[in-house]
Amino acid sequence: MTPHIFPKMPVALLLLVSSALTIMAGTLVGPSLPALNLQFDNLELVSLLLTLPSLAVVLTAPFVGTLTHKLGLKPLFLIGLLGYGVAGSTGLWLDSLPLLLVGRFVLGMSIAIIMTLSSTLVSNLSSGRGREKLIAYQSVAMNMGGVIFVGVGGYLADMHWRLPFSVYLLALLVLMAAVVVIPTSEKPAQKAKVVVTKQQWLEVMPIYMAGFVMMVLFYMIPVMYPFVVTEMLDARPTQIGMSLALFSFVSGAASMLVPRLGRRFNEYQIIAIAALSFTVGHGLISVAASWLGMAIGGCIIGVGFGLLVPALNKGVAACSTPESRPQLMGGFVTAFFLGQFTSPLASNLFITSGAQSAFMVGSFIAFTLAVLLLVLPQVARFMRYRGSVNEY
Secondary structure, eight states, X not given: OOOOBOOOHHHHHHHHHHHHHHHHTTTTTGGXXXXXXXXXXXXXXXXXXXXXXXXXXXXXXXXXXXHHHHHOHHHHHHHHHHHHHHHHGGGGTOOOHHHHHHHHHHHHHHHHHHHHHHHXXXXXXXXXXXXXXXXHHHHHHHHHHHHHHHHHHHHHHHHOTTGGGGGGGHHHHHHHHHHHHSOTTOOTTTTSOOXXXXXXXXXXXXXHHHHHHHHHHHTHHHHHHHHHHHHHHOOOHXXXXXXXXXXXXXXXXXXXXXXXXXXXXXXXXXXXXXXXXXXXXXXXXXXXXSHHHHHHHHHHHXXXXXXXXXXXXXXXXXXXXXXXXXXXXXXXXXXXXXXXXXXXXXXXXXXXXXXXXXXXXXXXXXXXXXXXHHHHHHHHHHHHHHHHHHHO
């Protein structure tokens, strides 16, 4: 029987704060973009300040596992926090847009390290129901961090465009705490070669693919939802921001359901439930003609996302060993952010007649994914059964 282990509270809190930092990093400076454009007069490059970190995560995360084996988990985690604090805060003192873009790319590399290794530490330092609870808390922290930090970023941007960059310095406080509370013995594969078996890759690939598709669909909310409510309801920016904050809050609350659902359903079934939530939520937004309909649709999507992230995390953890976990978690982070980076392009391709129509296409894709997640494991189980019968 798997023991139920939950890490000591200081360690758990540090991992939750680290996870919150990764989600808010890209969007924190969003409210400063208009002022940044006035400062540098280059809308194309200024817009990259928002998207470049995600690209850097996609390019960096696959190599975090290898770096972990060479440097050790704790040293690399500390490097990630240092890079996050220094590179993220470059807007406080740099006056060169190209150098700011370099800083944003280094920030993305640091996010890849922190997100991969915080998830690895969550799985390595816990087990059983303790792991389920910690993964759920991690998802809550990520969602609540997004709500809080985006609000703080908007407040600071009203005073000066440089001030939101100061929030990244929080990582340096987390760094000092991590030096003390992260166990120095937590280097499970430092002296070993990267060991990921073919079976582990086969088990984790469906999780990666489901995560990528679901992230493309989820990021239709920040990408397309503002256009839909503006087009349909003439929404103001404040109303849009409050709606997005509500969806994140609902998502965080839904994450707490995962430990209980995990006692009755496996990871694939929970991801399928999340996909069905996306099916309903996207479908409602595609036909809604009022704020109530739009809000209900967005909240249902939020519920699905709240179930999705812990289930994906738990699935990768279940497929991995302490030795292979950094590399497999790196693959998960790559799929996660690749979906986020791809979503704007995919969303435009989904449009058939107005921004609202993209959500109908998204609803169909989510339903197809849910069916596949529910049916394919049964087919695989049947094929294994037939194979075992034929042996006799």
